[in-house]
Amino acid sequence: MFLLVWLRWLRGTVTFLITGAFPEKLINRCIRYHLPVWGVVRESDGLIAHTYARRYRMLHGLSRGTGTRTRIQKKSGLPFVIRRYRRRWGLVSGGIGAVLLLVFLSTRIWVVEVTGCVQIQPQEIIAQLSALGLRPGVAASQVDSRLLQRQMMLLDGRLAWIAVNLVGSTAQVEIREQTAVPKQQDFSDRAANVVAACDGQIRYMEVYEGQPLVQVGDTVSRGEVIISGIIEDQYGNTRTAYARALVIAQVCEEKTVEVPLTQLRWTRQGDPVERRYLSVFDLEIPLFLPGRNTAAAYSVSRSRQTLLDRPVISLVRESRTPVALEAVHLTEDQAREAAFSQMERLREGVDILSILSREESFTQQEGICRLTERWIVEKDIAQEAEIFLN
Incomplete structure (x- = not known):
């Protein structure tokens, strides 16, 4: 039904009124001579009907001898729209171009x-x-x-x-x-020792492979062999293995952060300038008039808003704030706060199991504030050292 209405609109339709003693005679003649007529409705002064614009002229010949007359009530459809705007080719061309553009865009993946x-x-x-x-x-x-x-x-x-x-x-x-299947390492043709990654006192050991050379409570130094990859049995025979173990030790560590009292920072020098761009296929079209740039440096922030639910067409908003590099002098309290903040981030990034105790000291010398923390921590100090066999 919609297609039929659309086709009639493209061809143009005329709504007309049939008056006279017997308006049905004209309708019968139209059917006899295959003149398309539809939507016939009786009104108080005659019959209302519809036909194509190009066929309306045929009604004058068919109405002769029937005692009826026809009068146009309404014109609709594309031909009449074009005729109405025939002197405005820009508007007509724009409408046709918009329709063609929509048809073209509908055939693409966006x-x-x-x-x-x-x-x-x-x-x-x-x-x-x-x-x-x-x-x-x-x-x-x-x-x-x-x-x-x-x-x-x-x-x-x-x-x-x-x-x-x-x-x-x-x-x-x-x-x-795909579900990743964990790969099992083949240590059959390799040998290794487990050595201490740093100095410490062993608190716990869990040996997976190899022969322990130390016990819980012993103190080890960095590089010392904890688990040997050369295993000797009760008969004196030896074999090699790839030693693996979990070794938890109590370790002393020292961390230091420095905060200069005089720092260079970017500071705002004026009000931000808002600019907008129309982005089409990553091509940005400025929506503003060019102006003079008086600031040497800017802090730029951008946001993007998709238009028409199409990612390739978007509105880009850009904010440019003039900034300048200036020297900022910190007080001792500000430097202390910055140092503790850096130490907190450093503490979160270290690979340790727990911090048993912590001592801190804060010094200021030659315009630099130093925060030093001495920790006693528990961490895994096992480090595999491969034994290369000839």
């Missing part, structure tokens, strides 16, 4: 959606698909889903399964990742 990612980042899949030809702006008719699926399986060994479905202007990509 969005690539990736679902099912666990370890793999969606951006990696999108980049691989782009290299294979599936990218925003490509014609949907040029995308071979089955070929893409086979190529992706060969390209990325992490994929167990992938499906590419085209839904309108969106390419929906669904993946399943």
